[in-house]
Amino acid sequence: MSPEIVVPRFTVVTLGVSEMRRSIAFYASLGFARKFRATGEAVAFFDTGGTVLALYPWDALAQDAGLPDAPRPQAFRGVTLAWNCRSEAEVDAALAAAVEKGATLLKAAQPTDYGGYCGYFADPDGHVWEAVVAPGIEVGDDGRVRLPE
Template sequence: MVPQRVSLITIGAMDLPNLRAFYQRLGWEETDISSDHYAVFKTAGVLLSLFPIGDLTKDAGVEISKPAEAYAPITFAINVDEPEQVDLTIELIREAGGKILREPSGAAWGGRTAYFADPENNLWELAWNPDSVFDERGAMISF
C-alpha cells in the first residue's frame, strides 16, 4: 500500500531568491537547510519547498514550460480558524506583495474565501470553512 500522506510540496521557481523573499515577508519560518538555491518553509502539516525550475525539470526528467505571466494549474490553500481572519490575512498578503485575485467574500458552501497569487503566479486560496477540523499542530484533518 502507498502511504496516504503528502509530506513535501515543491514549487519550481523561476527566480528563487525573489520567491523566497515573498514567503519570508509573509512571516513563514524556514528550515535550516534553506538558501538562495533551495528553500523549505515549515507549515502545519506539509513542508513547502522552492527549487529552481531548471533543476526541478532536470531532476524529474521532464520538460516544463510555464510563461512568467501564466498561472500554475494547481491551487494551494491556507485555512484559518475564524471568518475575520480571511480579511485580516489577505491584507498581510497584500502588504507582502501578493497579487489579490479575489477579495474576501462569502462562499457558496457557507464559508469565507479569497484568492491570491505569489510573485510567480502560483495560486493560493485563503479560506474559513465552518466545518474544518484541525489537529494540535494546526493541520487540517477534515472538513
C-alpha cells in the first residue's frame, strides 16, 4: 500500500475564549453566521466564507493541545486574524462595528507603507483582528479573497 498524499489546507481557526456565551454573541453580532448549532455552547462554529471560525473554552483548548492554560498572555501573541475589505470606508465600518459590539480598538485605521489601509481591534478575549484593504488582494462579491498568481 502506498502512502497517502497529504494535501495541505487551512480549514478552521479555533479561538480559546473565557466566556462562550459572550464570545458567541460577539461574533454573531459582527455578522458571522453560526452553523452546526447542535454543539450548543460546548463549541461554536461560524461560517467565514471560506474557512470556519470556531470558539472553544480557553482552558479546555489548552488542555486538548497539551499546554498550560495560564498565565494567559497579555502581550502580542504572534497571530492576527484578517478581515479583508473592498475599500477604506469598509475598513472604517468594520472597525466601528467591532468596537460597537464590544471589541477594543487597538489602532485606528490609517494608510500603510505598502499602499493599503488598515486598523486593528481585539475581541473580548484579546484575539487581534486586522481590518484591511490591500493592493492586489481582491475581495469578491461573495466576500472571498482572491490572490494574484
